[in-house]
Amino acid sequence: MNYANILLVDDEEDIRNVLSIYLKNEGYEVSHASTGIEALELLQRMKADLVILDVMMPGMDGIETCMRIRETYEMPIIFLSAKSQDMDKIHGLMSGADDYMVKPFNPLELIARVKSQLRRYRAYQPNESQVLEVGNLRMEEETRQVFIGEQDVRLTPKEFDILALLVRNKGQVFSIEKIYEMVWGEPFYKSDNTVMVHITKIREKIEENPKKPLYIKTVWGVGYKV
The missing domain is CATH 1.10.10.10 (Winged helix-like DNA-binding domain superfamily/Winged helix DNA-binding domain)
Structure with missing residues (x-):
């Protein structure tokens, strides 16, 4: 089983609930936020190893939220978005995200990408500072x-x-x-x-x-x- 703290940010409760089931089945701890502001507040109180972040949210959208997160934190960020154009993906990556998935998607593909991001983020553990x-x-x-x-x-x-x-x-x-x-x-x-x-x-x-x-x-x- 895996262990990591995942922050799942999406204004649609059904999506949060479904993805949470898949993530927890893989052994991950999952925290929820429905807005960008709530996500930023949660990050001040918890250690998140990875953030799954919806782009289209009311108020502070995912792009602005991602940029705010990057002011302080370095964990991998995966965007979820209904926008599928190349420029939308470029905009998301330019804001600081590490990956971009277009809705609708197979939750199993998201799990694979979560594992991949966490594996690479944790891969380098040198014995001495290089x-x-x-x-x-x-x-x-x-x-x-x-x-x-x-x-x-x-x-x-x-x-x-x-x-x-x-x-x-x-x-x-x-x-x-x-x-x-x-x-x-x-x-x-x-x-x-x-x-x-x-x-x-x-x-x-x-x-x-x-x-x-x-x-x-x-x-x-x-x-x-x-």
């Missing part, structure tokens, strides 16, 4: 902290994993397909622009001028490198 450095950028893998000089930079779990992969292998060029398969652990689909969205967000956070990056460089027609 520090990765390039230029003015420093990454502490044990605490998953990133610094530009003395400035603390907050990255999502996936953003951290992508940057760590590139910094660990300085000078090596990684294709979009390779980055996706190594970080997400899933087969890459040709139409998927998830990696490019995450690279854009990382550059916005670590580069003085994202259009002229010093750290993550594009090798045209091949991929990315540090």
